[in-house]
């Protein structure tokens with residue numbers, strides 16, 4: 612919940628400036644989550660999208676996170692069941 616408020620505040624703040632890497636990192640989870648739930652993140656968070664386009668470090672984080680969250684946790688579920 613607090614992350615959502617942070618996001619809203621950040622979105623309001625970042626209309627006129629670029630995000631820093633630490634801000635991007637903080638919101639990356641949420642960004643990927645939104646993207647994978649089918650939201651148009653490019654429209655919702657253009658400053659994030661822009662940063663990921665120009666910053667190879669954050670792009671790498673983003674790719675890694677996407678890879679992790681894109682995989683169904685089959686193993687974990689199977690382990691919990693037994």
Ligand SMILES: [Zn+2]
Pocket residue numbers: 631632635662666668669670
């Ligand atoms: Zn960055």
